[in-house]
Every structure is written in C-alpha cells, then in structure tokens.
Amino acid sequence: MKLVLAEKPSVAQSIAKVLKADKRYDGYLEGNDYVVSWCVGHLVELVQPENYDIKYTKWKYEDLPIIPTGWLYQVSSATNKQFKVIKKLMERSDIDGLICATDAGREGELIFRLVYHQCRCRKPFERLWISSMEDSAILDGFKNLKNSSEYDALYEAALCRERADWLVGINATRLFSCLYSQTLNIGRVMTPTLAMVVIREAQISAFQSIPFYTLQLSFDGFNASSQRMDSKDDCDKLRQSCLESKTATVVQVDKKNKQEKAPLLYDLTSLQREANRLLGFTAQQTLDYTQSLYEKKLVTYPRTDSRFLTDDMAASVNCLIDEVSMKFNIGIPISKEVKQIINNSKVTDHNAIVPTKQITKFNLTELGKGEYQVLKLIAMRLLCAVGKPFIYQETDVVLKCFDTLFNAKGKVTLDLGWKQIKEYFIENKKEKEATQLPNLAIGEKLIIHGSEIKEGKTSPPKHFTEDTLLQAMEKASVDEMSVKIERKGIGTPATRAGIIEKLVRIGFIERIANKKVKNLIPTQKGISLITVVPELIQSASMTADWEEKLLGIEKGTYDSKEFMQEIEDMVTGLVKNYEVVKGADVIMNNKKVIGTCPHCGSDIIQGQKGYFCTNKECRFVLWKNNAFFSSIGKKLTETQFEDLLRNKRLKLKECQSKKTGKVFNSTVILSTENDGKAKFELNFGKEGQK
Missing domain, CATH: 1.10.460.10 (Topoisomerase I, domain 2)
Known part of the structure; x- marks a missing residue:
C-alpha cells in the first residue's frame, strides 16, 4: 500500500475521492491500496533558543549571537495528535512507500520532508506535482509521479530559507x-x-505643495490648456492678451491609431492587487478566498508567480473559454487569441490562475460572497486575456496664441476589444471617452469663445x-x-x-x-x-x-x-x-505618560499590555488584564487607570465576586509591596454591600 500525505484535510479528501480511498478513520482515509492523510500545515517546526540552552530563556545581549551547531526540530503542540497518526501510518508494515502530495512548491516540500525525517521514516517516496485539484489533473498526476530525488534541491533551498x-x-x-x-x-x-x-x-510629511496655474481657452466644442505657470499674475496677463487677440492658430495636428494589448492572466500578486483595488479585499482575504476556490476544484493553484499557461494546455483552453462564457452568461462574442496566454518559458512551478472545467458543474450560488467575487475576477481575466486589443485614435493638437502654445487632446474608440468583456463584468467601469476634436488643419485660425485660469498645486506621493x-x-x-x-x-x-x-x-x-x-x-x-x-x-x-x-x-x-x-x-x-543610535531613548520611549509611580515616584507609561514604571529597578506594573479586577468582574478603562494612579483610590459600582456571585459597590485602594509590586484592597466605607 502507498501512504499519500497531503498538506490540508480538504486536499486529502479530494485526492482520496479520486483514488477511491473511501473508508474514513481518525486522521486518515483508506481504500484501493491507498492510505491518505494530511499535515495540517506545519506539523514540525524549529525549536526556540531555550531548547538549545536554558540560559536563552532570558533575553541578554551578552548571549548573542545564537547560532545552533546542530538544528533541532519539534512537533507543534497544536498538531501533535495528527503527527502521531502519520507516524503510526508510516510505521505500518503494509505501507511500502509514500507519495508526497503537499502543495507543489518550496514550502510544501519542506512540510513533507520535515515530517518524514521527524518520524525517522526510511521508506521510499515519490512526488505528486499538480497545479489543479480537478479529478482529471489528480489522476494524471498519479500516472506521472516524479522521483523524489528531483526535488532534493528544492527541499535544500526551503531548509536554508x-x-x-x-x-x-x-x-x-x-x-x-x-x-x-x-x-x-x-x-x-x-x-x-x-x-x-x-x-x-x-x-x-516632508512634501511642500507648490501652487501652479494654467490658462484654459475655450473653442467651438473643445478646450486647450497652456503649460503650468508659477505666477497667477503672469497667467492673468496672458489671459488678457489672448482675449485681445481673439483667435488662436493651429500649428500642429497629430493623429495616431493606438492599441492597448489584452492584460496577462493573474498570478497571485496581480489578483490580490486588483481585488484590493476593485473589491477592497486585503491580500490575505483574497488568498483565503482563492485557496478555498482551489480546494473546491474551481480554480488552479493560487500560490503562483506565473501569468501564462503551458503548451500542453492550449487545446483545452478553447473549451474552457466557452464553458466560462456560458457559466457567466456572456452575451457578446468572445475572441480566442489563445497564443497570447501560452508561454512555456515563463511558467515556473505553476501556471497562471484560471478557472477549471469543474465550474460548469458547480452551483455558484453555494459560494460565499467573497469567493464568488474572486472567482468572477478570475473568469473575467481569462476572457479578457484572450481578447483582441483595445484600439483607439488619439489626436494631439497644438495651438498658438500670443506666442504661447496651448495643447488639446482628443480620443475616439475604434474597437473596444478586450475592454468590452471588462465592462460586462465590472459595473461603472466603462471606457471614458475623451473629447472628440473637430477636423483641424495647420494654419487654421480658431475663435476664442472664453478663458479660465485653473489653479492647482503639486501633490505629495x-x-x-x-x-x-x-x-x-x-x-x-x-x-x-x-x-x-x-x-x-x-x-x-x-x-x-x-x-x-x-x-x-x-x-x-x-x-x-x-x-x-x-x-x-x-x-x-x-x-x-x-x-x-x-x-x-x-x-x-x-x-x-x-x-x-x-x-x-x-x-x-x-x-x-x-x-x-x-x-x-x-x-x-x-x-x-551595531551601535545604539544616539538619542534613541527619546525616539523609542514615545509612550504616553499617564501618571506617577506610587512606589518610587518615576513616570508611569502605557504599554501594549499594561502600565509600567520607567525606573528599571522598580517592579511596579498595572496589567490591563489585571487578575484582581477580573476577580470582581471589572475591566478598567484607560481613564480609570489614570484616576487610580493619580488618587491611589478608585470608586467602582456593581462589582461581582466570582467566588460568591454577590454584587457590591466599593472603593479600591492602591498601595505597593516592599519590592514595588502593586497591592489592592477593597474599602466598603459608606458604599456598603448590596
């Protein structure tokens, strides 16, 4: 039998289904001469410094640098149960070999090998290397398993990293x-x-905005602007001169047909960037949604840095384009310039992110909103990437008035090309038409209908x-x-x-x-x-x-x-x-001073987890999650902590004893032990007990 080790439970289940390993056990599946289990991410990790020497428990400058002579690993406490399952499976006498089915990349290789070595396994293993979780891709991968030695260098690089x-x-x-x-x-x-x-x-912060001015002249159906000017007075003088002149002369007309090629397919970074720009998703959210789509077999492997597909995918892409188009009810013709997305030399470990054929069988209404929006983006990019160029005509006109040049630009769409697909998928993203300029001839004089001084200022990054x-x-x-x-x-x-x-x-x-x-x-x-x-x-x-x-x-x-x-x-x-930066105590100690230490009189500053005395010899500290206040059902606000430090006492209402459940009002008295540790005492006084 072969033991197949995947990286995540969901991936293991997809592989087991294809292999017909349908008997479920605690931590693995079995059947048809296969046992399929999973790693739950990093089961094995590097130990902390204190595992090499107890002295490293305390952080001391004199103990640095810490450089292990022999690297030690440990099983993560959170995943120890699954590790034991895998170790027993590796030791089974009927398991004669393994298949590494972790994610096909540097980190996936590291995860498998660390578990393999931690279990002291010596059985031979092969490598499953796939870019899609579709059944056909999994089957094809198992028919073409790779020799493990082909990935020894990949593991070595991962270990070094x-x-x-x-x-x-x-x-x-x-x-x-x-x-x-x-x-x-x-x-x-x-x-x-x-x-x-x-x-x-x-x-x-250091940027200083500088004002500038431009003069805009109005003609029949379009406007033309001067270059930026530093002085508003100079701009106004030019305006008066142009109005007196009444006309401007065309000195240059330049018409060019231009095109914008279809965008490349998504790699993970370009997908994350566009999802942030269009949908407001964080990079992590996009990765999580895409990973989920991958595990549902709806898209190819997400952690890729390639934006192309391989030669052997060319034949199937035509069908995929049709299926994606039908799934999203595209009512416009789809171009199939497939050669634009095929390039073997630019595919590293994995090809670009594209939908899979599984999309045709899946009810998309079952997806969460985020997953659906990301899938829609990936589908849109596939159809755009095989589209024809966006073609437009751009016209640049230069006019002259009172020895000053004015520029006007016009733009006319000739063929929307791939942008027609983008407009279909993304609302309010229609191509903005620039002003269409009239037919003008060099030497032609145009009447100035109006003028306006435009004021602007330079912008910071x-x-x-x-x-x-x-x-x-x-x-x-x-x-x-x-x-x-x-x-x-x-x-x-x-x-x-x-x-x-x-x-x-x-x-x-x-x-x-x-x-x-x-x-x-x-x-x-x-x-x-x-x-x-x-x-x-x-x-x-x-x-x-x-x-x-x-x-x-x-x-x-x-x-x-x-x-x-x-x-x-x-x-x-x-x-x-390394030498400590001079004046760094001022730079680094920018924390808010909220009071005076009741033990030594030094400043108390607010930290992430509590309020600390700035005197390193003093042991006074007030923790935000303070055990004493928790015991009476209270969590103090910053203002209450400040009042307590200032007055050494704080009135609290409706406290509740965790031991008795009784509700009471009281005043907390703050004092310190001999070593500076905070000490609290309840004083009921006139408040009494309820």
Whole structure:
C-alpha cells in the first residue's frame, strides 16, 4: 500500500475521492491500496533558543549571537495528535512507500520532508506535482509521479530559507529588544516592507505643495490648456492678451491609431492587487478566498508567480473559454487569441490562475460572497486575456496664441476589444471617452469663445494601499537581481499577504480608512524601529540577494553550506558591530505618560499590555488584564487607570465576586509591596454591600 500525505484535510479528501480511498478513520482515509492523510500545515517546526540552552530563556545581549551547531526540530503542540497518526501510518508494515502530495512548491516540500525525517521514516517516496485539484489533473498526476530525488534541491533551498530566517529573526529581534528595552520584532522580509511604508510617510510629511496655474481657452466644442505657470499674475496677463487677440492658430495636428494589448492572466500578486483595488479585499482575504476556490476544484493553484499557461494546455483552453462564457452568461462574442496566454518559458512551478472545467458543474450560488467575487475576477481575466486589443485614435493638437502654445487632446474608440468583456463584468467601469476634436488643419485660425485660469498645486506621493504595497514588494530591488531570476522582489506570492497582516497585528502599521480606500500607515512604534535599524536589515537588497541564491540552490548552481555560512557571518557581524543610535531613548520611549509611580515616584507609561514604571529597578506594573479586577468582574478603562494612579483610590459600582456571585459597590485602594509590586484592597466605607 502507498501512504499519500497531503498538506490540508480538504486536499486529502479530494485526492482520496479520486483514488477511491473511501473508508474514513481518525486522521486518515483508506481504500484501493491507498492510505491518505494530511499535515495540517506545519506539523514540525524549529525549536526556540531555550531548547538549545536554558540560559536563552532570558533575553541578554551578552548571549548573542545564537547560532545552533546542530538544528533541532519539534512537533507543534497544536498538531501533535495528527503527527502521531502519520507516524503510526508510516510505521505500518503494509505501507511500502509514500507519495508526497503537499502543495507543489518550496514550502510544501519542506512540510513533507520535515515530517518524514521527524518520524525517522526510511521508506521510499515519490512526488505528486499538480497545479489543479480537478479529478482529471489528480489522476494524471498519479500516472506521472516524479522521483523524489528531483526535488532534493528544492527541499535544500526551503531548509536554508527557514533556518536563515530563524537566525536573522531571533538574533536581530533579541539584539534590538535588549538594546532598546522593548520588544522589537525583526524579520528578513517584514522589516524592509515596514521600511518602505515608513519612508513613504516621511516623503508625504516632508512634501511642500507648490501652487501652479494654467490658462484654459475655450473653442467651438473643445478646450486647450497652456503649460503650468508659477505666477497667477503672469497667467492673468496672458489671459488678457489672448482675449485681445481673439483667435488662436493651429500649428500642429497629430493623429495616431493606438492599441492597448489584452492584460496577462493573474498570478497571485496581480489578483490580490486588483481585488484590493476593485473589491477592497486585503491580500490575505483574497488568498483565503482563492485557496478555498482551489480546494473546491474551481480554480488552479493560487500560490503562483506565473501569468501564462503551458503548451500542453492550449487545446483545452478553447473549451474552457466557452464553458466560462456560458457559466457567466456572456452575451457578446468572445475572441480566442489563445497564443497570447501560452508561454512555456515563463511558467515556473505553476501556471497562471484560471478557472477549471469543474465550474460548469458547480452551483455558484453555494459560494460565499467573497469567493464568488474572486472567482468572477478570475473568469473575467481569462476572457479578457484572450481578447483582441483595445484600439483607439488619439489626436494631439497644438495651438498658438500670443506666442504661447496651448495643447488639446482628443480620443475616439475604434474597437473596444478586450475592454468590452471588462465592462460586462465590472459595473461603472466603462471606457471614458475623451473629447472628440473637430477636423483641424495647420494654419487654421480658431475663435476664442472664453478663458479660465485653473489653479492647482503639486501633490505629495500617495499613502500605500494593499494594492500599491504589494506592487512595491514585488518590484523591490528588481534592478539588483539577475534577469535570469524568475522570482523577484521581496517575499513570495504566497508570503506577502502574511507579512502585511503580521505588521498590522504586532502594531507596526495600521489600516486607516479614507473613503472607500484603506491606507496602510506606520505607527509611531514602526517609525521608531526603522529609525534605529541599520540599512542592512531594513533594505530590500538583502532579501533580493537571498532570493537569487536560494533559487541557485534549487537549481544546483549555488552551495547551501556557503549560503548558511554567509548568514551566520552576517548575524555575528550585526551583533558585534551595531551601535545604539544616539538619542534613541527619546525616539523609542514615545509612550504616553499617564501618571506617577506610587512606589518610587518615576513616570508611569502605557504599554501594549499594561502600565509600567520607567525606573528599571522598580517592579511596579498595572496589567490591563489585571487578575484582581477580573476577580470582581471589572475591566478598567484607560481613564480609570489614570484616576487610580493619580488618587491611589478608585470608586467602582456593581462589582461581582466570582467566588460568591454577590454584587457590591466599593472603593479600591492602591498601595505597593516592599519590592514595588502593586497591592489592592477593597474599602466598603459608606458604599456598603448590596
């Protein structure tokens, strides 16, 4: 029998159905000479530093750098039950081989191999490599299983990525947290991403708007504008001169037929960007919806960085276009310029995201709203991508009045092409028609019917949105990478959404709504971190260099041991050579002072989890989730904490004892132990007990 190991339960169930392994057991399915189980994501993970040495339990500068001589792994406590199931299955005497069916990519390979090695399994295994969860794709994949050795280099690259991230994350986080006396999370991709957001906000803050003026002249059926002018008086003088002149002369007429080619198919990043722009979804939401559609067999593999299909898919695409068109009731002719989306050389691990034929059998009303909207986008992009170009005629006219040139632009649609499909799918997205200019001849004099001074001002850069930050991550350090490298930028299509979510979760950036758009704005904590972190850590150059070398490891052109030695040397150099930024105590300690310590008289500042004394020798702290107040059924507000610190007492109504259930009013008296720890006492006084 063969043991098939998938990455998620839903994927395992789809594979088991195709293989007719229909007997269900706790943690696996069995039948037809197959046992199918799943990993539930990362079952096995790198241990924390304290597992190497108990001294690492406390974060101390003198213990850095932490560089393991032999890497240790552990089973995640949350998934230990499933790990035991898989281990027993691997040890079964009737299992003579395994099939790795985790997601077909670097991380999927890592997940399987870590479980395989943690179980000390020595049985041979093969690799299932598919880009679609359709039954036909699964069957075809099992008919063409790959030799596991073909993916040894992919596993080696994944292992290097994981361990290098651990080294940088653990050491840099502890280094800066120790030096600046607060938790400062550092990540190889996360920190450069934060730096881009912080730098953009600095550019916006430093930007000084400069006013400018243009003169607009009105003619029969169109307007023409001058170049920008710095002085309103000069613009007004020109206006008076033009009105006195009464006419303008046509000095140039340039007509050109132009075309806009059909867009490429979606990879994950371009899908996330458009879903953010058109639907307001975060990158993580789009990934989650697309992953769900993939597991329902309605779209191909989502975590792809390719925007093309392979040669062998060309024949089936024609049918797929018809089926998608019928499913969405497209009442207009669909072009089938299939060659535009076929390119073997530009497909890496997986092809672009497209719907599958399963869409014809599925009742789309069963989908959630988000899933349906994402599927609709993917369907629209397939039909657009095989469309004819959007063709238009653009006319540029230059007129002269009082020795000043005025420009007018006209645009006429000749053939909507692929944009007709987009207009069908997306309401209120019709192609905007520019003014159609009349037929004009060089030397012709036109009567000026009116004039107006238009006032404007230069605009600062725009805040990052999910859309534009994903684009920036994708393009970061592209100029520094070899043209031969397919995967550029920082992060991967699969990880960028998680990076943005983590930055929000740990309080380095926040989403601020501005009308229908949510801008990504750095918090003061995020700005402070980038202020003190050296260029090496916050620059996208390091991760660009990593990615190039990791891809070299995948292809067998770069040595993994050399890569890891470089990472160890870099981390050691960072710890030994980094100097605390002068004045950083002012930069980093920007927390709100809310009172005076009742024990030592120092300032009390507000942190994420509580209110702390700024005197490092004092042990006074008021936790926001305070056990004492929880015991009487109360959770204090910031104002109540401030009152308690200021007055050393606080009146509370309708408290409730967790032990007796009795409701009472009381006054809490705050004092401290000899070592500074907070002490509370209930004083009923006149309030009495209810």
